[in-house]
Amino acid sequence: MPGKRQIRPERPVYPTPAALITTMDEAAGRPNIISLGEVFNISISDPVILGIAVRKERWSHRLISQTREFVVNLPTCRLAAQVWTCGSCSGRDTDKFARTGLTPLPATRVRPPLIAECPVNIECRVTAIQEVGDHDLFLGEALVEHVDEAALDADGRIRVDRLDGFALMCGQFRAFGRRL
Amino acid sequence: MPGKRQIRPERPVYPTPAALITTMDEAAGRPNIISLGEVFNISISDPVILGIAVRKERWSHRLISQTREFVVNLPTCRLAAQVWTCGSCSGRDTDKFARTGLTPLPATRVRPPLIAECPVNIECRVTAIQEVGDHDLFLGEALVEHVDEAALDADGRIRVDRLDGFALMCGQFRAFGRRL
Numbered sequence: 001m002p003g004k005r006q007i008r009p010e011r012p013v014y015p016t017p018a019a020l021i022t023t024m025d026e027a028a029g030r031p032n033i034i035s036l037g038e039v040f041n042i043s044i045s046d047p048v049i050l051g052i053a054v055r056k057e058r059w060s061h062r063l064i065s066q067t068r069e070f071v072v073n074l075p076t077c078r079l080a081a082q083v084w085t086c087g088s089c090s091g092r093d094t095d096k097f098a099r100t101g102l103t104p105l106p107a108t109r110v111r112p113p114l115i116a117e118c119p120v121n122i123e124c125r126v127t128a129i130q131e132v133g134d135h136d137l138f139l140g141e142a143l144v145e146h147v148d149e150a151a152l153d154a155d156g157r158i159r160v161d162r163l164d165g166f167a168l169m170c171g172q173f174r175a176f177g178r179r180l
Numbered sequence: 181m182p183g184k185r186q187i188r189p190e191r192p193v194y195p196t197p198a199a200l201i202t203t204m205d206e207a208a209g210r211p212n213i214i215s216l217g218e219v220f221n222i223s224i225s226d227p228v229i230l231g232i233a234v235r236k237e238r239w240s241h242r243l244i245s246q247t248r249e250f251v252v253n254l255p256t257c258r259l260a261a262q263v264w265t266c267g268s269c270s271g272r273d274t275d276k277f278a279r280t281g282l283t284p285l286p287a288t289r290v291r292p293p294l295i296a297e298c299p300v301n302i303e304c305r306v307t308a309i310q311e312v313g314d315h316d317l318f319l320g321e322a323l324v325e326h327v328d329e330a331a332l333d334a335d336g337r338i339r340v341d342r343l344d345g346f347a348l349m350c351g352q353f354r355a356f357g358r359r360l
Contacts, residue, residue, distance in 0.1 A: 004285075005326070009324070012221065014343075015197060017193055019193070042312045044314055049313045105184075133226065142192055146185070163349075165194065166357075167195050172340055174358065177358075
């Protein structure tokens, strides 16, 4: 049995989703995007409630608190550079759709847009906000999910091998690998 | 731009960790294991607070509620069959360590054991329990993390390429893939 060493935990759970969260800046009249690894399924089906954890000082924290709406967009490997960019500048002074070239599409139930290039988009309405240590946890009911036709099989189920997705793993972006 | 279809969301966020959560059944005098994809980093560093979502009817829900302690163990691809087994039977009537052949190691701060074969083990103490739709969300402070020496580099940092981990993706087990 290999020996173990004790380390101080920091963001210890892996992998986490590499998600782009869209929000609406109503004062500026434009949408914003934040890259986030802290995106979770909490209530699975009845109702579907997601969680996202956002630091208080982030611009998106303010926007989500104001509108109580967000969209979770799950990117492909081809969007890795844009995911990096959206995590490296602030919507306070940057139009991230303009900066990244990503395409906003109108959502159906909320004001923040979908990102057209992401194969999966989940429209959410905030049901609760609570402080959890150094982040605030936003709970959001998933109202509707949009999936690229090309990522669905004939029965309308998502085909994982067509998502071309990636994850955050201890600070790295990693593509999805072989099926076990 | 590809066309999109609206679907009813169900556990829509991917990937999620494939985690083995250990608990202690004090009445039976034995530890238990549950396979869980709903395991999250919420507060990242000060303090480190994880979340796990567990249905009320699960045996582990009762055990964690009683002891207010759990350990998050992150498995390797070689443990995929054991992860499946731990998700397919109940600790009410099964000794899952005996069933899977996994090896319990004493933890340092909590009663549930570490799983020796998992390269990462995180000891947690529950700080809050709350109902979120069809699951209960347990918040747990991460007290200490144990990592296999073989998975650490010379500076004591985790090497992702040595974890041999996997994730849950839309019902499938998927190995970690290439670095982007």
